[in-house]
Amino acid sequence: xxxxxxxxxxxxxxxxKDVELRCDPISGHTALYWYRQSLGQGLExxxxxxxxxxPDKSGLPSDRFSAERTGGSVSTLTIQRTQQxxxxxxxxxxxxxxAGVQNxxxxxxxxxxxxx
Amino acid sequence: QKEVEQDPGPLSVPEGAIVSLNCxxxxxxxxxxxxxxxxxxxxPELLMYTYSSGNKEDGRFTAQVDKSSKYIxxxxxxxxxxxxxxxxxxxEDKNSGYSTLTFGKGTMLLVSP
Numbered sequence: 046x047x048x049x050x051x052x053x054x055x056x057x058x059x060x061x062k063d064v065e066l067r068c069d070p071i072s073g074h075t076a077l078y079w080y081r082q083s084l085g086q087g088l089e090x091x092x093x094x095x096x097x098x099x100p101d102k103s104g105l106p107s108d109r110f111s112a113e114r115t116g117g118s119v120s121t122l123t124i125q126r127t128q129q130x131x132x133x134x135x136x137x138x139x140x141x142x143x144a145g146v147q148n149x150x151x152x153x154x155x156x157x158x159x160x161x
Numbered sequence: 162q163k164e165v166e167q168d169p170g171p172l173s174v175p176e177g178a179i180v181s182l183n184c185x186x187x188x189x190x191x192x193x194x195x196x197x198x199x200x201x202x203x204x205p206e207l208l209m210y211t212y213s214s215g216n217k218e219d220g221r222f223t224a225q226v227d228k229s230s231k232y233i234x235x236x237x238x239x240x241x242x243x244x245x246x247x248x249x250x251x252x253e254d255k256n257s258g259y260s261t262l263t264f265g266k267g268t269m270l271l272v273s274p
Contacts, residue, residue: 049204078261085169087249087266088205101261136204148253149195150262152204 047071049153051137057159058127066122066156070139077120078140078150079112083133091135094120095143127160134158164188167250167265176274180237184250184265187231191252191263194226196235199247199267208248209235240272 050069058064070077079091090104094114105111109128114120124131134157138150167184174180182196193212197205209224211217211233217224223236233252237244247267254263 085266087167088264090261093261138204148193148262149207149210152197152206154202154204157202 049137049139049151051135051153051156053156054154055157055159057161059161060129061126063123063125064127064158066124066135066137066158068120068122068137068139068153070118070120070137071151072118074139074141074151075117076140076143076148077114078138079120079122080136080138081106081133082136082155088136091122124158127158129160132158132160164263165250165252165265168268169266171269171271173271173273174240176240176242176272178240178272180240180244180270180272182235182237182248182250182268182270184233184252185231186233186252186263188252188254188263189228189231190254191231193253194224194233195251195253195262196222196224197249197251197264199249201246205249237270240270242272242274245270245272 052067078093080088092112096117097114109125112122134155136155138152140150141147165186196209198208199205211224214226214228221238225234247269249267250265251262
């Protein structure tokens with residue numbers, strides 16, 4: 046596709062429910078990243094994938110958060126038993142590679158998650 | 162001390178003004194520097210990418226890096242209302258075999274007509 050695509054663009058859920066967020070990266074980009082952006086805060090790194098592997102999961106806030114990537118393309122971020130503090134914009138980015146100029150990251154528009 | 166410091170603003174200027182946005186950092190291993198622009202309810206978009214110390218110009222935008230002072234700047238000439246957005250600096254550590262970017266919190270810029 047032309048850019049990074051994320052769905053849904055908005056998600057409202059009740060506390061305790063599970064949600065699944067989807068990211069479709071730019072075709073040919075091997076690296077994929079998930080960030081969280083809360084009101085007034087910077088981008089908080091969550092996890093990244095090289096191909097289908099996630100070498101660095103250190104940013105996931107708790108074991109309620111998980112992510113997977115299949116076929117080196119689409120990725121899903123799953124939040125189980127959502128809490129109100131999970132309310133944020135979840136941003137996905139992709140890059141050609143992992144270092145230097147190849148690590149220029151291109152972002153999707155994000156999924157705005159509201160937990161009631 | 163946070164690795165990347167950026168004044169959140171908001172910074173309000175009249176149309177046509179020269180804008181200076183800045184970030185300081187503490188990690189001397191940062192070697193790649195980027196500026197992203199984020200409009201409300203949109204994802205960040207890359208504006209400028211620099212590697213070495215010095216200036217890089219692209220139209221009305223100039224990115225400046227001073228590695229000795231651990232200080233980077235983005236200058237916007239002849240600012241326009243359409244420049245109103247949040248500007249995020251981002252940095253990468255070249256010594257890592259792989260690396261994620263470290264972002265500043267962003268500076269909100271408001272350009273009034």
